[in-house]
Amino acid sequence: MSKIHIEVGSNLMVIEGAVNKPTLIGQFIIDTGSTDCILTKEAAKIYGYKPRNAPVEVQGLNKLYQGEPVLLDSLTVSGITVKNVASRIVDELPVSPKLSGIIGMSFLGQVNFSVIGDQLMVSKR
Secondary structure, rough: EEEOOOOOOOOOEEEEEEEOOOEEEEEEEEEOOOOOEEEEEHHHHHHOEEEOOOOEEEOOOEEEEEEEEEEEEEEEOOOOOOOOOOEHHHHEOOHHHHHHHHOHHHEEEEEEEEOOOOOEEEOOO
């Protein structure tokens, strides 16, 4: 089981994640209310994704976004990799511009996870 330190008292859980390659690391918010993962357009470009499909609505951070669907080859959090992760590309997120996106249930639903104190526990199913 991997443990990821999170900031106690924060409304947002920000963690590092790698898209497709271990060297392509970004900052992501964990959001159990988001069905899919979300990438900003800027992050999608860095990770090699281009919007090609018609936008659809996606829920994230208690807001609806218009986002183009993409399938991430892989997403790795704390050494745990999930392949073929449903995601959406959105223009931007209403939080720090440094964020690459949101890790939603398309990733979290394929791992075991829990929050205990200031630790996010993640393990393979």
